[in-house]
């Protein structure tokens with residue numbers, strides 16, 4: 001294929017733009033914020049899971065606490081009634097003895113129930129504290145997530161606008177290059193990891209970084225400048241600079 005040295009240098013220029021677009025796209029996919037968001041989402045999920053467990057436990061304790069209060073109330077009421085009967089003086093001595101005995105038993109039961117209630121209240125305090133800590137943690141995580149999202153949006157926007165600029169520069173450049181040369185470049189680029197053209201620097205192809213053998217170097221020197229060269233190793237368009 002033939003193409004003027006100017007055309008060939010345009011194809012190298014195009015390669016530089018394409019490299020920048022490729023680098024920008026790679027950067028877009030590997031922004032640290034993406035990894036940070038995945039990590040923070042995992043932490044939010046696990047905090048939410050723990051919060052759900054803690055809430056269920058809290059509900060259970062609330063229920064136990066209510067039952068405990070009812071139990072204490074019931075016993076307290078019975079003690080009051082018994083004591084009222086004792087002070088009324090209407091009971092027979094046998095009834096008095098029975099009632100006094102019952103009051104003693106009820107008072108023991110009252111103390112036991114109050115101890116249980118106290119133990120439930122301690123558990124209630126602990127679970128409430130854990131619930132508050134988790135809620136605070138979650139709020140900070142959500143805040144952090146919003147900040148990271150904001151940074152991600154900014155970084156993505158910056159890269160995307162760079163890509164847009166590069167793409168419009170590319171379009172202008174492409175319009176200046178002859179079709180057969182562009183077609184060849186695109187074909188090689190598609191199968192060559194995004195690189196379709198490389199410069200011949202000294203005796204090296206900077207596409208594959210391999211040295212061109214002395215015989216080929218000598219042959220190249222005899223070729224007219226508008227002969228489009230291909231690297232023997234990587235098959236890319238080799239541009240003499």
Ligand SMILES: [Zn+2]
Pocket residue numbers: 198205206207208209210231232233234235236
């Ligand atoms: Zn090469």
